[in-house]
Amino acid sequence: MTSIVYAFKTLCLLPLLFIAVASRPTVKPKVFNVKRHGSIPDGKTDNTDAFIRVWSRACGRRSGSSKIYVPKGNFYLGGVEFVGPCKNPIEFVIDGTLLAPENPSDIKQDTWINFRYINDLSISGFGTLDGQGKKSWPLNDCHKNPNCPKLAMTMGFAFVNNSNIKDITSLNSKMGHLNFFSVHYFNITGVTITAPGDSPNTDGIKMGSCSNIQIFNTNIGTGDDCIAILSGTTNLNISNVKCGPGHGISVGSLGKNKDEKDVKDLTVKDIIFNGTSDGIRIKTWESSASKILVSNFVYENIQMIDVEKPINIDQKYCPHPPCEHENKGESHVQIQDVKLKNIYGTSKNKVAVNLQCSKRFPCKNVELIDINLKNNGLEGGPSTAKCENINGSASGKMALQHCLN
Known part of the structure; x- marks a missing residue:
C-alpha cells in the first residue's frame, strides 16, 4: 500500500516538474x-x-x-x-x-x-x-611573371x-x-x-x-578545383556536391615540397560533375621532393556530364615544364586502396579512365566497380581506359574497355 501511495504522489508531481523545467528562461546569445x-x-x-x-x-x-x-x-x-x-x-x-x-x-x-x-x-x-x-x-600570371602581385x-x-x-x-x-x-x-x-x-x-x-x-x-x-585536398588531410567526407565549371575534386598536387604528410580516409559520394575538365582526380609531381602515402579512398555514385577526364590519376603532374626537384625521376607518392564504384555518364575524351601511376611506386589495390562512362567526344568509338604501373581489379558492369585484370 505504501508503494502505491508513493507512486501516486510521484505521478502528481511530474506535471509540476515539467512546468518548472519548461518555464526556465532560454538563454539567448547576446546580439x-x-x-x-x-x-x-x-x-x-x-x-x-x-x-x-x-x-x-x-x-x-x-x-x-x-x-x-x-x-x-x-x-x-x-x-x-x-x-x-x-x-x-x-x-x-x-x-x-x-x-x-x-x-x-x-x-x-x-x-x-x-x-x-x-x-x-x-x-x-x-x-x-x-x-x-x-x-x-588578369594579374594572375605568376607561372610566367615573377613580379606578379x-x-x-x-x-x-x-x-x-x-x-x-x-x-x-x-x-x-x-x-x-x-x-x-x-x-x-x-x-x-x-x-x-x-x-x-x-x-x-x-x-x-x-x-x-x-x-x-x-x-x-x-x-x-x-x-x-571545386575542392582541393592537400598534404596532411585525413577523414574527409564529401557528399551531395555539384561541381561545374571547374577542375573537379582533386587530391593534390602532392609531392612537390619536403615534409608533406599522408592523405588518407576520403569518402566522395553522390556527386555531379557537369562540364568540368576533370572529375575524380589525384595528381602528384613527377619528380617528388617527399615520400608520402595516399590511401583508403572511396568514390561512389558519381555522375559525369561531358567531363573531359572523368577519372584521372596523374603521377606525372607538371603544369608548367620544366619541373625539377632534388630527387629527379618518378613520383615518390604511393597511392593505394582506392575504390571507384558506380561512376556513370559521359566523357568528352575517348580515354575516360586514366590511371597513370608511378613506375617506382605503382598504385596498389585500385578497384573499378560498375563503371559506365560513354564517349561523347569528337573521337568515335567506345570509351577506353589507360593503365600504367597499377595493380587492381575491375568487376561488375563495365561499359568501357578497361585495363585492369
Missing part, C-alpha cells in the same frame, strides 16, 4: 548588430575597424554565447582578421553582402577575411562574400575547431574562395561558390593539414 556598432552599409565606407571592435566585444564576453549579425546592405570591408581564443561560442550571421576592395593591393594580407585560433564558431546566413575579383584575374583568398580558417559554415554564398574570389589549414571537426553545408570558368586559380574549397571535415549539399562552379 551584436554591426550597424549599431558603427558599420555603414553604403558599399563605400571601410568598415574594417568597426567589425574588429564588434568581434573584440563578442569574443571577449565571458557569460553566454555571442552573435554577430550583419543585416542586409553592402558592407565594404578591407582585409580583416578575427582572432581567438574566445571566451564563449560565436555565431557570425551574414544576411548582407560583404564587399572586398576591387584593388588587390588594398588587402594587406593573404586572405581577405581570416578566422584564427577559434573553437565553436558558426558562420551562417543567406548573405554573400563578394571578392570582386574580375579586375584581379599576391592575390588574397576570400575567407580562411586556421586552427579553427568544432565549427561550421552554412548557406553562405562566395562570389568572384580573387584567388581561392574558402581556405582551411589545420582545421579539425568542421562542417560545410549548403554553401554556394561561384566564379567564371576562366577565372584563374579560384579554387572553391581548399584544405591542408585538416581532419574530420564534412562537406554536404554544396554547389561549386569556379575556374579551378
Whole structure:
C-alpha cells in the first residue's frame, strides 16, 4: 500500500516538474548588430575597424554565447582578421553582402577575411562574400611573371575547431574562395561558390593539414578545383556536391615540397560533375621532393556530364615544364586502396579512365566497380581506359574497355 501511495504522489508531481523545467528562461546569445556598432552599409565606407571592435566585444564576453549579425546592405570591408581564443561560442550571421576592395593591393594580407585560433564558431546566413575579383584575374600570371602581385583568398580558417559554415554564398574570389589549414571537426553545408570558368586559380574549397571535415549539399562552379585536398588531410567526407565549371575534386598536387604528410580516409559520394575538365582526380609531381602515402579512398555514385577526364590519376603532374626537384625521376607518392564504384555518364575524351601511376611506386589495390562512362567526344568509338604501373581489379558492369585484370 505504501508503494502505491508513493507512486501516486510521484505521478502528481511530474506535471509540476515539467512546468518548472519548461518555464526556465532560454538563454539567448547576446546580439551584436554591426550597424549599431558603427558599420555603414553604403558599399563605400571601410568598415574594417568597426567589425574588429564588434568581434573584440563578442569574443571577449565571458557569460553566454555571442552573435554577430550583419543585416542586409553592402558592407565594404578591407582585409580583416578575427582572432581567438574566445571566451564563449560565436555565431557570425551574414544576411548582407560583404564587399572586398576591387584593388588587390588594398588587402594587406593573404586572405581577405581570416578566422584564427577559434573553437565553436558558426558562420551562417543567406548573405554573400563578394571578392570582386574580375579586375584581379588578369594579374594572375605568376607561372610566367615573377613580379606578379599576391592575390588574397576570400575567407580562411586556421586552427579553427568544432565549427561550421552554412548557406553562405562566395562570389568572384580573387584567388581561392574558402581556405582551411589545420582545421579539425568542421562542417560545410549548403554553401554556394561561384566564379567564371576562366577565372584563374579560384579554387572553391581548399584544405591542408585538416581532419574530420564534412562537406554536404554544396554547389561549386569556379575556374579551378571545386575542392582541393592537400598534404596532411585525413577523414574527409564529401557528399551531395555539384561541381561545374571547374577542375573537379582533386587530391593534390602532392609531392612537390619536403615534409608533406599522408592523405588518407576520403569518402566522395553522390556527386555531379557537369562540364568540368576533370572529375575524380589525384595528381602528384613527377619528380617528388617527399615520400608520402595516399590511401583508403572511396568514390561512389558519381555522375559525369561531358567531363573531359572523368577519372584521372596523374603521377606525372607538371603544369608548367620544366619541373625539377632534388630527387629527379618518378613520383615518390604511393597511392593505394582506392575504390571507384558506380561512376556513370559521359566523357568528352575517348580515354575516360586514366590511371597513370608511378613506375617506382605503382598504385596498389585500385578497384573499378560498375563503371559506365560513354564517349561523347569528337573521337568515335567506345570509351577506353589507360593503365600504367597499377595493380587492381575491375568487376561488375563495365561499359568501357578497361585495363585492369
